[in-house]
Amino acid sequence: MAKREHTGHEWGQLANAVGPRVRLLRNALAARSIAALEEFALPTGSLTVLSLIAANPGSNQTALAKAAGVNKSALVGIVDELEKRGLAARDRSASDRRRNHLTVTPVGEATMKAMLARVAGGESKVRDALGLRDHLKLLELLDRANAALE
Amino acid sequence: MAKREHTGHEWGQLANAVGPRVRLLRNALAARSIAALEEFALPTGSLTVLSLIAANPGSNQTALAKAAGVNKSALVGIVDELEKRGLAARDRSASDRRRNHLTVTPVGEATMKAMLARVAGGESKVRDALGLRDHLKLLELLDRANAALE
């Protein structure tokens, strides 16, 4: 468990620490994702935001930011860009005019699917290495870990 | 699986994606770690680097950077600070004088342990939520995922 065959380095006192391993994986996935989505010229996190809006139409920005794991300030810029490109729409909520009612346009839906196809590469490397069963297990454990830290 | 009870948001098209979940967890753990280690006034990543040097004495910086998941350029600053504070020593390797031979000082060992005690909080929240068996499983899956992306 403490041995890391791929680098030859041992974790030592951090043998049972989740933090450094998660950072390592996040960096690797982020690098691949950024490279894969370069052609879309959208800010990082756009795909996550787009997917969340599509799955939860009408969501407001504060809740969305929390779910996406980005700051609400940072989300402004992302939504700005999505709106400018015609991928998402930002309308004032009728019931609470402080809130923005967010939706994904048809073009946004199509773009999202094209982006997903691009990102699939890095994701599938993990899925292939783990196998279906352990892949689902990893998703479950990450969700539970996130819930515990909320 | 697609439902995220804690925020009420669904992942939608990203229901089986590791990337966003890992980012979420990394951010949460990083924020806790930074807050917990604030009193030490050391650059982020110092604990990981210190632990890796301690467990692999004499390791050179390039290999260390890769294992720690930080850029070799960024590692220079971290080691600078560790050296200035007397926590680690940087000596030229006798066999290959391009390389630095890194070791942890006794003070560094003590500091490392104090830091580990501080970080334990965030880590234990995850461990408690997952239980021993699933905690170890998570470590295993993260290692395998990292190896797959190397």
Next chain:
DNA sequence: TATTGTTATACTCTATAACTATA
């Protein structure tokens, strides 16, 4: 008084390129 979205701002993290000294 509290909350939503926004702006401004700063700091951290990470990557790239170029330099030096060694090999």
Next chain:
DNA sequence: TATAGTTATAGAGTATAACAATA
């Protein structure tokens, strides 16, 4: 010609504080 460490630099990521509009 290649590698280890260093420096300089830029870009992306994230966070905080303050503000206007609204509740």
